Amino acid sequence: MSSTPPLLSVQSLDIAFGSHRVVKDLSFDLHAGQTLAIVGESGSGKSMTSLATMGLVHYLNATIAKGRILYRRTSDSAPLELTALSDKEMRRIRGKEISMIFQEPMTSLNPVYTVGDQITEVLRLHGDYSRATAREEALRLLRLVRLADAESLLKRYPHQLSGGMRQRVMIAMALACKPKVLVADEPTTALDVTIQAQILAIIKDLQKELGMAVIFITHDMGVVAEVADHVVVMRNGEKVEEADVATLFAAPQKPYTQALLAAVPTLGSMQGEALPRAEPLIIFDGEKVVTQGEATLQDTVQVQQTPVVSVRNLVTRFDIHKGFFGGVSHRVHAVENVSFDIQPGETLALVGESGSGKSTIGRTIQQLQKSTSGDIVFSGKPVAEMSRAEKMTLRQQVQYIFQDPFASLDPRKTVGFSIAEPIRTHRLMGDERRIKQRVGELLERVGLSPEHGERYPHEFSGGQRQRICIARALASKPKLIIADEALSALDVSIQAQIIHLMMQLQREEGLAYLFISHDMAVVEKMSHRVAVLHLGQIVEMGPRQRVFDAPQHAYTKKLLSAVPVADPHHRREHLLLEGDIPSPIRRVGDEPTVYPLDEITAGHFVSRNGASLRS
Amino acid sequence: MTINALKLERFKSFEFIMGALLVGGIGFAVLFSGWLFPDGASGVNLAMRLTPPMADGSFPLGTDPLGRDVLARVIIGGEISLKVGFYSALGAVVLGIVMGLLSGYYGGVIDMIVMRFADVQLALPFILLAITFIAVIGGGLSNMIILLIVSQWVQYARLVRGSVLSLKDREFILSAQAIGVRDWRILFQHLLPNLLGPVIVLMTLNVANNILLESSLTFLGLGVDPVIPSWGGMLAEGRTYLQTAWWVSVFPGVAILLTVLGLNLLGDWLRDTLDPTGRTSR
Numbered sequence: 001m002s003s004t005p006p007l008l009s010v011q012s013l014d015i016a017f018g019s020h021r022v023v024k025d026l027s028f029d030l031h032a033g034q035t036l037a038i039v040g041e042s043g044s045g046k047s048m049t050s051l052a053t054m055g056l057v058h059y060l061n062a063t064i065a066k067g068r069i070l071y072r073r074t075s076d077s078a079p080l081e082l083t084a085l086s087d088k089e090m091r092r093i094r095g096k097e098i099s100m101i102f103q104e105p106m107t108s109l110n111p112v113y114t115v116g117d118q119i120t121e122v123l124r125l126h127g128d129y130s131r132a133t134a135r136e137e138a139l140r141l142l143r144l145v146r147l148a149d150a151e152s153l154l155k156r157y158p159h160q161l162s163g164g165m166r167q168r169v170m171i172a173m174a175l176a177c178k179p180k181v182l183v184a185d186e187p188t189t190a191l192d193v194t195i196q197a198q199i200l201a202i203i204k205d206l207q208k209e210l211g212m213a214v215i216f217i218t219h220d221m222g223v224v225a226e227v228a229d230h231v232v233v234m235r236n237g238e239k240v241e242e243a244d245v246a247t248l249f250a251a252p253q254k255p256y257t258q259a260l261l262a263a264v265p266t267l268g269s270m271q272g273e274a275l276p277r278a279e280p281l282i283i284f285d286g287e288k289v290v291t292q293g294e295a296t297l298q299d300t301v302q303v304q305q306t307p308v309v310s311v312r313n314l315v316t317r318f319d320i321h322k323g324f325f326g327g328v329s330h331r332v333h334a335v336e337n338v339s340f341d342i343q344p345g346e347t348l349a350l351v352g353e354s355g356s357g358k359s360t361i362g363r364t365i366q367q368l369q370k371s372t373s374g375d376i377v378f379s380g381k382p383v384a385e386m387s388r389a390e391k392m393t394l395r396q397q398v399q400y401i402f403q404d405p406f407a408s409l410d411p412r413k414t415v416g417f418s419i420a421e422p423i424r425t426h427r428l429m430g431d432e433r434r435i436k437q438r439v440g441e442l443l444e445r446v447g448l449s450p451e452h453g454e455r456y457p458h459e460f461s462g463g464q465r466q467r468i469c470i471a472r473a474l475a476s477k478p479k480l481i482i483a484d485e486a487l488s489a490l491d492v493s494i495q496a497q498i499i500h501l502m503m504q505l506q507r508e509e510g511l512a513y514l515f516i517s518h519d520m521a522v523v524e525k526m527s528h529r530v531a532v533l534h535l536g537q538i539v540e541m542g543p544r545q546r547v548f549d550a551p552q553h554a555y556t557k558k559l560l561s562a563v564p565v566a567d568p569h570h571r572r573e574h575l576l577l578e579g580d581i582p583s584p585i586r587r588v589g590d591e592p593t594v595y596p597l598d599e600i601t602a603g604h605f606v607s608r609n610g611a612s613l614r615s
Numbered sequence: 616m617t618i619n620a621l622k623l624e625r626f627k628s629f630e631f632i633m634g635a636l637l638v639g640g641i642g643f644a645v646l647f648s649g650w651l652f653p654d655g656a657s658g659v660n661l662a663m664r665l666t667p668p669m670a671d672g673s674f675p676l677g678t679d680p681l682g683r684d685v686l687a688r689v690i691i692g693g694e695i696s697l698k699v700g701f702y703s704a705l706g707a708v709v710l711g712i713v714m715g716l717l718s719g720y721y722g723g724v725i726d727m728i729v730m731r732f733a734d735v736q737l738a739l740p741f742i743l744l745a746i747t748f749i750a751v752i753g754g755g756l757s758n759m760i761i762l763l764i765v766s767q768w769v770q771y772a773r774l775v776r777g778s779v780l781s782l783k784d785r786e787f788i789l790s791a792q793a794i795g796v797r798d799w800r801i802l803f804q805h806l807l808p809n810l811l812g813p814v815i816v817l818m819t820l821n822v823a824n825n826i827l828l829e830s831s832l833t834f835l836g837l838g839v840d841p842v843i844p845s846w847g848g849m850l851a852e853g854r855t856y857l858q859t860a861w862w863v864s865v866f867p868g869v870a871i872l873l874t875v876l877g878l879n880l881l882g883d884w885l886r887d888t889l890d891p892t893g894r895t896s897r
Contacts, residue, residue, distance in 0.1 A: 366793050368789060368792060368793055391795075392795050395793065395794060395795030396795065399793070399794070400789075400790060400793040402786040402789065402790055403786075404786055407785050407786040407787060408786035408787050408789075408790045409787055409790075410787045410791070410805050410808075410809070411787075411809070411891065411892060412805075412808040412809055412889070412890070412891060413804075413805075413808075414891075421791065421794060421796060422794045422795075425794055425795050425796050425797070425800075426795065456891035456892070458891065458892045469790075472790075472794075476794070
């Protein structure tokens with residue numbers, strides 16, 4: 001590759017917001033047909049780099065302080081200095097020679113134009129197309145990104161498409177002018193794993209077909225291992241390490257990369273182990289790699305005791321009012337006939353894709369959502385028969401941690417106030433001094449210091465805020481914590497620390513967790529038992545080892561196969577997963593079939609609909 | 616930084632100092648108007664009518680068409696204007712916030728009743744409402760204030776309801792519910808502080824508007840005795856003399872301007888101090 005000059009060459013690039021440098025002295029080359037992954041955690045400057053190659057940084061009020069970006073149309077033409085081009089000249093390159101796809105397919109399409117209008121607009125803007133030929137080309141592009149029924153798709157509006165379909169439309173638009181370089185900024189982060197696998201496969205295929213070079217921006221090491229040829233690791237705006245993908249994963253040179261790779265949960269790492277294991281924490285302290293703690297088996301489940309919570313035949317449906325008279329025409333069948341127990345000290349994971357009803361189950365247990373039928377039994381008593389006071393006790397003993405640590409703390413209240421709120425609400429302590437002391441203890445418990453209590457949420461980072469949310473959940477001395485995607489919004493190194501903390505708390509306090517997640521690798525690390533949900537029904541449930549090592553249900557297998565593994569040698573050769581995630585919305589009267597579960601070995605249940613699922 | 620240092624710091628802002636000086640100064644003068652001008656402002660002196668400002672030592676701001684001291688009338692007239700402006704805005708804010716919180720948070724029947732009532736209120740022209748009001752209940756200062764509250768709470772209720780609808784699905788409200796925090800605490804401790812910003816801005820604008828409305832209502836006969844001076848009334852009176860004697864209407868206008876400016880500054884300051892995210896960036 002080094003024989004031909006690079007297609008795109010970034011040379012000692014500096015990007016700054018005022019005097020604050022967000023990208024520092026960054027250099028890398030991109031060759032034709034190559035996939036370059038830029039990985040880093042939040043704030044590493046990876047997205048700014050991608051915007052710089054598109055000449056878009058000044059729209060964010062940032063400036064390119066130093067360095068240049070050279071682009072070569074063909075290997076023997078003179079390089080074009082993108083950073084020196086005028087806005088007008090850049091516009092001719094953007095979209096035509098260098099194209100970009102963004103993270104959020106929901107917001108990057110204009111909702112008032114049809115898909116067809118939007119694709120033909122791009123075509124006619126950059127190319128010599130008539131209305132009719134542009135339409136033909138748009139059809140070809142939609143077929144290229146494997147969208148079935150392209151004809152009717154042209155006439156549809158973005159809101160009528162699923163997230164995966166929208167992202168494919170975005171890719172089709174990005175490819176409209178046969179670009180030489182495709183910049184993909186976290187293109188699959190907002191998507192479910194099965195859809196992510198489809199999108200990654202499409203990008204890989206198209207790259208081969210069209211000979212494009214791809215810059216792939218991501219935080220997900222699994223995705224890197226899956227798609228990249230060459231990797232640039234960034235941290236705080238600087239390039240930490242650059243290597244080809246096999247070398248990087250096999251022998252990372254820099255301590256930061258080592259720590260980052262160590263923090264990535266890898267699917268299959270717990271193979272053959274019966275119990276979850278708290279791994280020692282591998283942390284990069286700024287200079288070197290530090291290992292904290294030691295591996296501990298998570299043998300905390302108390303099987304003999306009565307379950308903390310038993311869910312029996314739970315059904316939760318939402319009515320959709322449509323039409324002039326506001327009658328109920330459709331229903332969301334969020335949860336259909338779900339039953340499970342959680343023992344003290346146990347982590348039960350609920351996994352599934354969006355719309356599988358996993359969050360609704362958590363919210364129904366927490367009484368944030370009314371159930372349609374079925375029972376939630378708490379300390380031997382169904383919630384439906386509970387008095388007000390008993391329901392309050394339930395809210396003391398079951399706590400909820402939300403996905404977004406930024407949104408789940410009141411921005412106008414000090415962190416101390418928020419942590420003390422459960423104590424005050426349940427009148428666990430009366431004396432203000434003792435409350436303050438307890439808040440301090442709780443903050444220390446989650447690795448912060450008591451002085452932090454007087455600060456406001458915006459003064460903390462995402463990981464610290466999630467620690468604060470955990471401290472708040474611990475404040476009322478709960479027996480069960482429902483963690484609803486509590487780790488999904490965090491960077492991997494922070495994620496590893498929070499997993500460590502949660503497992504430590506489980507050992508010390510005997511907590512039970514209902515761990516709701518779409519991330520199979522994290523679930524494998526943490527949980528004792530796993531329930532796989534599909535369209536509101538449990539399709540497979542059992543001990544983690546059974547479900548992960550010997551999945552029985554077609555859907556479980558599909559879900560596991562879609563997870564990208566952070567190992568470039570395990571690249572999947574085209575496991576084509578077709579189809580969208582089915583919708584749980586059904587017409588009134590069209591009730592879904594509830595499939596019974598068979599117990600195939602002790603504690604391992606599999607739904608009977610295995611054959612009926614497309615696999 | 617300790618909490619005390621932070622608290623002192625909050626008062627050291629341009630907005631607070633200017634706003635407090637303006638509103639405090641005007642309020643102080645109005646409060647002690649009886650002591651400043653023991654003769655009141657009704658001393659008619661036709662010989663001195665329409666004296667320009669500074670032309671006569673005893674009338675620094677000139678006199679009106681009946682030869683009354685403009686300075687005395689501006690200060691004494693402030694009492695009615697400020698009362699009407701403040702009480703009506705305050706009443707409307709309190710009523711609007713409570714209704715908006717309840718209807719936004721609980722929805723359902725409460726929401727339907729409050730919002731249909733609000734629609735009717737908005738469809739009804741103000742003057743029509745005012746005339747009906749006078750016909751049924753009669754005039755007077757307190758009735759005028761009640762009328763203004765009745766006609767203005769809707770704006771606040773709609774504003775608050777809108778904010779509640781977007782805030783109540785945010786996770787910090789859900790997590791308060793998950794903990795079991797009582798409804799009134801969620802309403803007044805979590806929702807209210809998070810939506811107060813725009814309410815304060817609307818309120819400062821409404822105070823100015825109400826001071827002016829008072830004069831039209833007085834003209835309709837709903838207000839106080841037209842003999843008692845007020846800023847709005849003086850503005851209206853001076854209009855006919857605008858070409859020949861600008862000072863008759865300009866000085867009450869300046870008084871309104873300064874009051875509103877002061878309130879706006881205080882409002883901005885209050886909004887910023889209540890917002891912890893803005894505090895550290897200064």
